């Protein structure tokens with residue numbers, strides 16, 4: 001088993017280093033895998049002139065799973081579009097066919113205060129957003145900016161095929177089966193034909209999952225309901241664009257995006273795992289970033305790609321103990337808890353593995 | 354001056370009736386206008402077979418302003434797409450060229466508890482979302498569902514021209530000038546060329562407004578920041594699709610969408626005014642709906658279309674007094690306040706005009 005380690009930019013190297021320590025601790029404990037580092041994003045542009053260089057392509061093609069820190073930073077904003085760090089991320093998703101993005105939004109009871117929402121609204125929050133990740137307006141053609149009748153016009157194409165919708169629907173229904181058996185599919189069928197097809201195909205797929213309760217919601221309403229009563233949701237499935245927006249909204253409901261991992265999977269459980277937060281260039285290199293989202297991403301990797309449920313749970317339990325023990329990085333610090341840096345937080349998790 | 358009154362479906366007739374009473378009270382007080390009723394939405398489908406019949410087209414074409422209740426209801430869900438109530442709404446926006454949708458999200462201090470967000474996060478919230486309303490993926494061609502290579506494919510086109518972006522940017526900059534001179538433009542320029550052009554044109558337009566501070570934010574981050582710290586925003590400008598999602602999210606931050614009006618304007622201040630909430634079929638005809646959003650929409654009409662600032666302020670002050678006096682419809686009721694029905698709430702506002 002081979003894991004490609006792409007630390008990326010900003011705080012990426014620091015937080016990935018802690019997740020790697022955790023993986024290594026499990027290895028010395030019996031789990032077998034190789035860890036192979038590689039470059040993605042701004043660091044790859046600096047080293048190789050492009051955000052997703054050939055050598056990284058080969059590395060991730062050969063790997064069973066990828067652990068990613070984060071990419072991007074203000075120093076890359078002026079680069080031409082194809083060199084920007086996020087193009088590396090989009091290319092890797094597409095190349096590896098990582099169509100299923102799983103983004104849990106979970107409120108850890110110890111961090112309930114961190115939410116801007118009232119405790120009674122978010123206590124026990126546990127939503128899983130399943131976002132389609134390789135289709136939609138992100139990749140649709142035609143696209144571009146051109147002159148028409150003497151003025152610039154910008155355009156993109158939102159597009160989904162039946163097969164693309166069906167395979168993500170299956171992932172979502174199956175995920176719902178392992179949870180509370182409720183699935184809410186989000187679309188904008190009253191305006192967009194593309195999402196009318198989405199609703200039709202999800203509804204057809206539901207016939208294979210009579211044990212899962214399916215509902216549909218318009219995206220504008222979903223953006224409201226997440227604020228009004230987020231606990232009404234169990235699993236939410238939606239397209240790439242709406243999923244980008246709603247999953248970020250949902251994660252912020254927890255108040256601690258430094259805590260939230262994600263998985264992006266292909267159809268044979270090969271996956272890329274990354275924290276949902278960004279590269280936070282302003283705090284890079286200062287040993288203050290929270291490594292827990294990355295560490296929990298490593299746990300997701302053990303669960304989804306390597307089917308090592310026990311090892312995944314060991315990591316997750318260690319994180320729970322660390323929180324219960326009062327350890328907090330700056331982003332989740334409250335008076336009365338112990339403020340620690342990135343490396344010390346890694347130490348604390350290791351001590352509880 | 355002529356105002357078309359389109360009560361629409363569900364609670365529409367009840368809430369519009371109260372706004373009409375308020376307008377009539379001002380008329381007997383010196384303001385001159387005719388009120389002409391017409392059909393839009395499901396009621397128009399029932400009466401005339403289509404959601405936006407010819408006679409309504411003529412009515413709104415001749416009017417200076419339109420006051421709308423709400424359209425839609427479950428009994429219309431099974432109709433073919435072109436007969437659905439919301440198609441009436443989309444057609445009227447497009448026919449009247451109502452490209453500028455102004456959606457304030459204001460927290461009335463008396464209703465601070467209604468928000469699901471902590472009081473310290475939303476106290477004093479006052480955001481204006483400026484949403485482009487006649488372009489984007491809502492109207493872009495090509496669009497449809499068709500068979501390709503033996504499977505169904507659904508697609509839509511996100512598209513903006515320079516001229517469309519510039520005119521909504523002007524509306525937003527001018528609105529910001531009348532407020533706190535801060536404008537945040539929301540796009541997804543890191544993925545979508547269409548919104549790269551958006552950012553470019555908004556940035557160019559900013560040169561004419563050196564007194565307004567312009568910032569840019571990606572839509573996923575905006576969805577997060579609205580939850581994290583909504584008071585960082587003054588005016589937000591964005592396209593039709595992102596505006597649909599973000600304005601609903603923003604309105605829910607106040608906890609009282611029964612309170613929020615909206616205006617949709619063309620380039621000569623002709624406008625359609627409507628509450629941002631829907632037709633709430635479940636409570637239709639029960640005299641429990643909150644008419645204040647519609648009454649406040651009438652105030653916006655007086656301000657934007659008729660330039661009657663004093664009359665607008667009279668309505669708004671009356672609503673403030675009614676809230677301060679403890680009157681509440683069911684949606685905003687709290688123990689210790691006086692629960693009233695739709696008509697009684699109208700009475701209370703009239704008594705304070």
Ligand SMILES: CC(C)[C@H](C(=O)O)[C@@H](O)C(=O)O
Pocket residue numbers: 086089090244543544573
């Ligand atoms: C960086 C960007 C291209 C990316 C996306 O929009 O998918 C990010 O926002 C995410 O959600 O992973």
Ligand SMILES: CC(C)[C@H](C(=O)O)[C@@H](O)C(=O)O
Pocket residue numbers: 190191220439442443597
């Ligand atoms: C009813 C629907 C077509 C409409 C829209 O999407 O614009 C509504 O959600 C709104 O925001 O006014």
